[in-house]
């Protein structure tokens with residue numbers, strides 16, 4: 397696994413800035429942030445008793461540099477969602 401390139405990181409930051417993501421940290425009021433390398437992927441289920449994750453929600457993750465508070469931005473509004481979405485492990489539709 398490698399870190400994201402500086403160019404890709406800048407692209408994500410640009411897309412966030414274009415969308416007005418410029419407010420101070422919601423917890424401490426800090427104004428310095430770090431884009432975390434790697435997608436945060438949330439596993440979604442439609443019902444709590446589900447045994448398998450049904451959908452994956454990949455997100456870009458931004459950390460407050462002062463307190464570490466994390467914020468997540470799903471990729472679709474940023475125009476970063478690829479067409480071939482990964483299926484979650486154990487997805488019944490992907491099993492034989």
Ligand SMILES: [Zn+2]
Pocket residue numbers: 421422423424425426460461462463464465
């Ligand atoms: Zn903070």
